[in-house]
Amino acid sequence: MYDMTIELRADGGCLYRQIYEHIKKEITEGKLLTGERLPSARSLAEYLQVSRCTVDYAYGQLQAEGYIESKACRGYYVCEVEDMTAVPAGEAMDDVPGETYTEAERELFQDFSHRPEKKEDVIDFSPYDIDMDGFPFATWRKLSKKVLDDANSELFARGDAQGDLSLRHTISRYLHSSRGVNCSPEQIIVGAGNDYLLLLLEKILGDRRTIAMENPTYLRSYHIFRSFSYQVTAVKTDGNGIIVSDLEQSGADTVYVMPSHQFPSGTVMPIGRRMELLKWAGRKKGRYLIEDDYDSEFRYQGKPIPALQASDEKGRVIYLGSFSKAIAPAIRVSFMVLPEELLETYRKHCFFYSCTVSRIDQGILEEFIRDGYFERHLNKMRKVYRTKHELMLRLLEPMRRQFRVSGENAGLHLLLSSLHGRTEEELVRQARESGVRVYGLSEHKMEETAADETPGTVLLGFGGLTAEQIMQGMERLKTAWREEQNG
Amino acid sequence: MYDMTIELRADGGCLYRQIYEHIKKEITEGKLLTGERLPSARSLAEYLQVSRCTVDYAYGQLQAEGYIESKACRGYYVCEVEDMTAVPAGEAMDDVPGETYTEAERELFQDFSHRPEKKEDVIDFSPYDIDMDGFPFATWRKLSKKVLDDANSELFARGDAQGDLSLRHTISRYLHSSRGVNCSPEQIIVGAGNDYLLLLLEKILGDRRTIAMENPTYLRSYHIFRSFSYQVTAVKTDGNGIIVSDLEQSGADTVYVMPSHQFPSGTVMPIGRRMELLKWAGRKKGRYLIEDDYDSEFRYQGKPIPALQASDEKGRVIYLGSFSKAIAPAIRVSFMVLPEELLETYRKHCFFYSCTVSRIDQGILEEFIRDGYFERHLNKMRKVYRTKHELMLRLLEPMRRQFRVSGENAGLHLLLSSLHGRTEEELVRQARESGVRVYGLSEHKMEETAADETPGTVLLGFGGLTAEQIMQGMERLKTAWREEQNG
Numbered sequence: 001m002y003d004m005t006i007e008l009r010a011d012g013g014c015l016y017r018q019i020y021e022h023i024k025k026e027i028t029e030g031k032l033l034t035g036e037r038l039p040s041a042r043s044l045a046e047y048l049q050v051s052r053c054t055v056d057y058a059y060g061q062l063q064a065e066g067y068i069e070s071k072a073c074r075g076y077y078v079c080e081v082e083d084m085t086a087v088p089a090g091e092a093m094d095d096v097p098g099e100t101y102t103e104a105e106r107e108l109f110q111d112f113s114h115r116p117e118k119k120e121d122v123i124d125f126s127p128y129d130i131d132m133d134g135f136p137f138a139t140w141r142k143l144s145k146k147v148l149d150d151a152n153s154e155l156f157a158r159g160d161a162q163g164d165l166s167l168r169h170t171i172s173r174y175l176h177s178s179r180g181v182n183c184s185p186e187q188i189i190v191g192a193g194n195d196y197l198l199l200l201l202e203k204i205l206g207d208r209r210t211i212a213m214e215n216p217t218y219l220r221s222y223h224i225f226r227s228f229s230y231q232v233t234a235v236k237t238d239g240n241g242i243i244v245s246d247l248e249q250s251g252a253d254t255v256y257v258m259p260s261h262q263f264p265s266g267t268v269m270p271i272g273r274r275m276e277l278l279k280w281a282g283r284k285k286g287r288y289l290i291e292d293d294y295d296s297e298f299r300y301q302g303k304p305i306p307a308l309q310a311s312d313e314k315g316r317v318i319y320l321g322s323f324s325k326a327i328a329p330a331i332r333v334s335f336m337v338l339p340e341e342l343l344e345t346y347r348k349h350c351f352f353y354s355c356t357v358s359r360i361d362q363g364i365l366e367e368f369i370r371d372g373y374f375e376r377h378l379n380k381m382r383k384v385y386r387t388k389h390e391l392m393l394r395l396l397e398p399m400r401r402q403f404r405v406s407g408e409n410a411g412l413h414l415l416l417s418s419l420h421g422r423t424e425e426e427l428v429r430q431a432r433e434s435g436v437r438v439y440g441l442s443e444h445k446m447e448e449t450a451a452d453e454t455p456g457t458v459l460l461g462f463g464g465l466t467a468e469q470i471m472q473g474m475e476r477l478k479t480a481w482r483e484e485q486n487g
Numbered sequence: 488m489y490d491m492t493i494e495l496r497a498d499g500g501c502l503y504r505q506i507y508e509h510i511k512k513e514i515t516e517g518k519l520l521t522g523e524r525l526p527s528a529r530s531l532a533e534y535l536q537v538s539r540c541t542v543d544y545a546y547g548q549l550q551a552e553g554y555i556e557s558k559a560c561r562g563y564y565v566c567e568v569e570d571m572t573a574v575p576a577g578e579a580m581d582d583v584p585g586e587t588y589t590e591a592e593r594e595l596f597q598d599f600s601h602r603p604e605k606k607e608d609v610i611d612f613s614p615y616d617i618d619m620d621g622f623p624f625a626t627w628r629k630l631s632k633k634v635l636d637d638a639n640s641e642l643f644a645r646g647d648a649q650g651d652l653s654l655r656h657t658i659s660r661y662l663h664s665s666r667g668v669n670c671s672p673e674q675i676i677v678g679a680g681n682d683y684l685l686l687l688l689e690k691i692l693g694d695r696r697t698i699a700m701e702n703p704t705y706l707r708s709y710h711i712f713r714s715f716s717y718q719v720t721a722v723k724t725d726g727n728g729i730i731v732s733d734l735e736q737s738g739a740d741t742v743y744v745m746p747s748h749q750f751p752s753g754t755v756m757p758i759g760r761r762m763e764l765l766k767w768a769g770r771k772k773g774r775y776l777i778e779d780d781y782d783s784e785f786r787y788q789g790k791p792i793p794a795l796q797a798s799d800e801k802g803r804v805i806y807l808g809s810f811s812k813a814i815a816p817a818i819r820v821s822f823m824v825l826p827e828e829l830l831e832t833y834r835k836h837c838f839f840y841s842c843t844v845s846r847i848d849q850g851i852l853e854e855f856i857r858d859g860y861f862e863r864h865l866n867k868m869r870k871v872y873r874t875k876h877e878l879m880l881r882l883l884e885p886m887r888r889q890f891r892v893s894g895e896n897a898g899l900h901l902l903l904s905s906l907h908g909r910t911e912e913e914l915v916r917q918a919r920e921s922g923v924r925v926y927g928l929s930e931h932k933m934e935e936t937a938a939d940e941t942p943g944t945v946l947l948g949f950g951g952l953t954a955e956q957i958m959q960g961m962e963r964l965k966t967a968w969r970e971e972q973n974g
Contacts, residue, residue: 224840358679
C-alpha cells in the first residue's frame, strides 16, 4: 500500500500543486511503480487534512497528463510510462485552478445578450468558431494606436525573415512558462497562419516524405499535406492517440499530432504514448514529429499539459502554435519552433522567404503578450469557455441515456456518440430539420476510409455560441432526437 | 512621307494624349508600316502648332511601349509588332505628365534633412530600398484607428481565403485603370507577400515545371523557384528582354518576366516582344507567363505602360503585384491575378489555404486605395523619385565619358557600365574604399553563368537615399573612380 505521507508546507505554494508534484516525482523516480494503486481521493484528503476537491484536482491533472489512470469503481492506478527521465518538471503550472467559475454564468448572459442572431435562426454548433465577443477590442485599439504613434520608418521596412527578434523573445518566454517548450528565439519562425508555415516546412523537410496522421484528424492540415508531394497515410489510433506499432509499420517518416487535444476526438495523449512517439522518432535519422498545439490554452480538468516538445531531447519535434484560437483568427500570427538540425536547413535553403506578418502587427502582438494583456485575456476566456462548457454538460445530463459524451476535458467542442445505434447521418439530419447545425465525426475523416461500425458520433462546438443560443440549441436537439426515438 | 495631319480637338483631352493615340492607332491599324519614318518631333510640333515638349512626350511614350524606335541622328521609325489586334486601347493613361517636377528639389532637401545618417557613414546605393520618409504615417494611423473603431467581431473572424471581396473589388478597379489589367475580383488572390503567393502558385501549377528566367534576374524569385521541385533555366536576352526563339528551344513551360521594368537591367519590354511571348504561351496547353509587376508605378518617361496581362487574350498570364514598393515593405500585401483555367484548379485543389493577411490590414489598405490616398501617395512619391532620379542623372553627366548609363526610364536604380574595360569587382571595391556601397550586376546572375565579357556594370539605387546622401555619394564615387583612372 502506498505511503500517503506527503509533507505539505505552508510556504510550499498551493496544496493542489504540492500533492500533484509529490506524486509525479514518486512516479518519475520509480518509487511508485506501474500498476500500483493510489489511495482513494477521499481517504488521501482525510489523511492530509485537505479538501476532497484539492486531491481531485491533483489526481485529475495527473490523469490528464497520463501518469495515472482511473479504472471504473476500482480507483486510480499508476500508468506505464516509457523513459520517464525525459519528462520536464511541469513548469506549466503556476497557480491553483479557481473554483469560482459557475457564478460567471449570469455575466455570460449579459455579455452576449446584445449579440445579433445568426441569420435564418439556425444555431450552429461549429467546432471551429471562437467567442469573438471576448475579443479585447479596447486593448487592441489602444496598442495599435500606441505602436503606430511610436512607429518610425524602421517599422515599415522589411523586417527579419523569421519575425522580429523581440517578438520571438516574447514568444519563447511565453512558450516556456505556459507550455514547457524549450527553445531559443533563434528557433522560432513567425508566419501568417499555420498554412503558410506548413508550406515553408515542406521546403525545409524536403518533398519526399510520408506523413502519418491520426484518423479522423484536422482536415485543413490533411488537405495541405495532400497538396504537397507527400504520401499521407492514416495510422490507427486507440483512446490514447496514434498506435506506435502501427506507425512503425506504416513506413512514415513524419507524424502530425495534436497531443494536448486531438481534433476532433478530444483525446489528450498520455505521457506514456508521448514517450513512445519520441522514441520512435529518435530511432531513425530524419524522422520528425509535427506537434500542432492549436488550442492548448483551454482545459477544464487541471492545468494545461506541457507540450510534447517539452519532453523532446533529441530535437525531433517541430512545434506549431497559433494565436487564432486564443486571440482571434484575424490576428493571423502563428509560429513554428524548429529543432536545431532543421534550423540549419532553413538557414541554408530558405533564408530568402521573407516574413509574412507585417512589423506593425508583430509590434502590437508583442506588446499584448509582454504587458500581460494576453494572460489576462486567456484567464477571462478560460472562464467564459468553462462556463459555456459546464452549461453544455449540464444540459447534456438528461441525454446521457442516449449518448456517450467524450472530449470533455478540453477545447471548444464535445462529442456525442449514440448508444442506440443511430447513425451520424440521421443525427445530423434531424438536427438540421430543427434549425440546428451539428457536425458529423466522419466529416473529419481522411478520404474513403473503410465503412465505419462505430456508433454515429457528432461534434457540438460551443465556442462561438452565447449561453442563450446554447440553451435554445440544446432544447431543439433534445426534441429533435427524442421525437425520433419515440417515432 | 507620313501625313502629319492629326485632328486635335479642344474637347478631346490633353494634346499629348491625342497625338499618342492617333499615331498608335495608325500603327495598329496598319496605316503606318514597319520601318516607316515618323516626322521629327520639331516639325510635327510646328505643323500641329503645339509645343515641342508635347510631341516629345507622345513619342517618348510610343517608344517606351515599343511602337516606335529612335535611331541615332536619323529620327523615329515604326517598329515591327506581332499581331497588333490584341493590343488593348491604352487605358492606363488618364492625365498629362506634369512638367513642374524640378522645383520639388528644394523641398526634398527639407523633407529629408532630419533623417539620421546610416551607420559608419557608408552611403548605400541599394537598389532595394525605398523612400520610407515618404510613408504617409498620419494617414495610415488615421485609417487604422478608423478601421479598428468601426470594427466588429466579424473583422476578427477568419475571412475569405482569397481576401475580402471588397478589397478585391478595389484592387481590380485600381489594376484596370492604372495597369490596363482585365480581371474580375474573383480572379484575385490576396496574400502576405509575393513569396507566399509563389508558394501557393506552385500548388496550383503543379510541381513538374520548367521555368525560364531572364539572366540576370530578381534573385529572390530565382531562389524561391529553385526551392520548388522546378527546373529553372536561364534564357538569353537582348535589349528587349527574353529571346523567344531561345525560349522555344529551352523546353520551358513557364516564364517569369518583369515586362514593365526588368530587374536589374531596367529593360522595358516593347510591345513586339510581348506579343511574341503571348504567342509562345498560346501555342501549347499548360504554358504560362508569370508577370511580376513589382514597381510599375515609377516611370520617368511617359506614362506607365500597360501590363502584359492587358494584352493577354488566351488566359496565359499570371499577374503578380505588390504594395511593397509603392507603399512600404511592411504592409505585406501582395496579390495575384489568375487566369480562368488556373482559378478553377485553385478552387478545386487549394481552397483550404486560408488568407495570410489579417482582415484589419485588408480593411486599412482598402480604405487607403478607395478613398484616393493611394493615388495621392503615388503622385507624391513619383515627384520625390523623379527629383532624385534627375539629380542622379545630372550628377552622372560628367562621368558619361567613363560610363554608359542605362535603365534610366523607370524604377529606383540606374546602371553604369564601364566604357574603359574596368571590371565590376574593381568598381565595387573602389567604391567601398571610399565609403560607398554599389551593387555589381553579376550579383543578380543565376548560379555559375559562363564568365562574362560584358563591361563591368554596377547598379546604383537611389530610392532610399536623401538628396544630400546622393550628392555626397556621387562626389565620393567620382573621386574613387577618377583617381583609379589617373593611377
